[in-house]
Amino acid sequence: MVAVTIELSGGLEALFGEQKTLKANVPSSGQLTASQLIKWTRDNLVVERADLFVQGNSVRPGILVLINDTDWELCGLLNAEIEDGDTVVFISTLHGG
């Protein structure tokens, strides 16, 4: 099990029952990747409209993923390793002005 704090921002919390922060123990046999975490999150934490969270094997366009406050692009994207105690933030882009 890998203990992960998952945070939602930019309205994405609506897909998670309006929860902004969730603590999760993600089952993992070996190293947990961002790809596995996204799939597990979709299957276990998303309450509604999962298609607005996931597209294909990644997050939907317009969603930024941060691992410990750093863009996952800098950590290996889907292959980024998620370690025990990490915080992963999913942010939906805002367009309002």
Place this chain on the structure above:
Amino acid sequence: MDGSQDALVASLRAENQELIRRLASQDSAQQYRSDSTVPQAGLAWEGCGLTGSQVARYSRQLVLPSFGPQAQARLCKGSVLVIGAGGLGSPAVLYLAAGGVGRVGIVDTDALELSNLHRQIAHQEVSVGKHKAASAAVSCRALNSSIQVIAHEQGLLPGNALDLVSAYDVVLDCSDNAPTRYLASDACCIAAKPLVSGAALGMDGQLTTLCVAPAGPCYRCLYPQAPALASCRRCAEAGVLGVAPGIIGTLQALEAIKLLTGVGQPLTSRLLLLDCLSTGFRTIKLRHRQPACIACGPHATITASNLASYDYRAFTGQPFNDAAPPSISLIPAAQRLSVQDLASRMQPASTRPSNQLQPNQQPAAFSRPHVAEPEASNDSMIPISRLPSADFCASGCVAAETVPIGHQQANSCNPLPEGDEGQGAKGFDSASQPSGGVQSSAGPLLLDVRPKEQFAAAHLPGFVNVPYQGPHKPLPAFLLELCHPSQSVNQAPGVSSVLPSLSASEPDARIQNLELGLSQTPKPSDQCEAAGEILVVCRRGNDSQEVVQQLRSLGITGAMDIIGGLTAWSQSVDPSFPIY
């Protein structure tokens, strides 16, 4: 005084106010625009290029050690293009003008609406209906007549974007839609202009500075694929707290000032997140410029020569504004009624009872299954078969402890007397707790499917609020019971599967109650059709069509859409009903 005279007086007042403001503005302009003090020969003072009035006006920034006169001089020679004069652009243009940016360009195509004023603070009441770019420019000039302010009323379009951004030193994206955001970024990549991108919605804000050489990402680096339309919420639907864009717009002005003057570090490759609920700011580290980016990468395919022909609508699937979605025509005309038809089916207010419920006031009848007296057709209490469950009623104006229908069915200790239930089964109009209004027992069932906040703000009497959750969520079971008490369980095939409140161990008692109601209800033949009519209203008449379509697909053939919703009601029946 009649309405037309009221309007005339209001119009004259507004005009008078505007003229007074212009006059004052001209007076102040003459006073502050240019330096009237002519240095005397041999005594001329020296400085860093600022005029005497600039030194006086910006003195608090000049004496600031980390800013100083050199930075101020750069600001006064600088120029900023602000795309959008709304919630973000308003504070941004005011601070830029006040701070002394030499030339401020304001891009917008919209006309100002009353519902903009709570956050778009560069505008005044007198400007409602006027062009936002022009209105914001007037405010900027009133604040600082010594700078140049230009209103670009044609908006930012693929055909003019490159020319516009090229004419300024820094660009602020204060827009409200995805196509403009991609266009602004692409144009800034080509013109090599830094772009301060802000966004706000609800209680959230986001800010980052894009296109900063040499390694700063552009908008496409962060979001190479456009988001789905369903992911893009609008202020008009999702709401926005006024200060949320106010804070982000103010920070955009800060970033512009830093970029123009070279003071501080730009917010490049970083994203600032604002959470108004916790008053929390958080800055996260973003990726750098992406080598594969089609706008700013070494092999960019979006160039000066083809930007004008790029189809941003097709790329994003969205228009260049955040206007309300167009009216849809989903269901046949025979399933739709006009607002005039609705008015004719609603009882005049004067004949309705006056026992209005106050917010949070809970009628005793809601705490247990209500038994209406047969003759009490104007009773404010709700018959059991039409009693809405607690979860769809707006807070502050409903009985918070309404017993869900499923629970009532399980309460075998409190069965409903037959005769009374009969009254209840036909007296279904009474279900609007906020108004407590009851209409004739044979009238249509009135459903308002807007979100509870909108219903709580203003609704028509006699309507039950059942917020529509979208096509991805089944209609709530109690709604089906409300609409179709006689057939919802044992006749309509698609309904029972979406009746989660009905416990499998109690169907008999439930059906018995419903059937009791029907068996005891006198139904004159001329009222049968009206009694089965269900009128569905929403804000503009789109959601209501989807609800009618769903109800009809479940066999509820009395469901009718009100064309144009409450917006049409306000336009055609009662102008006092607020359009929002």
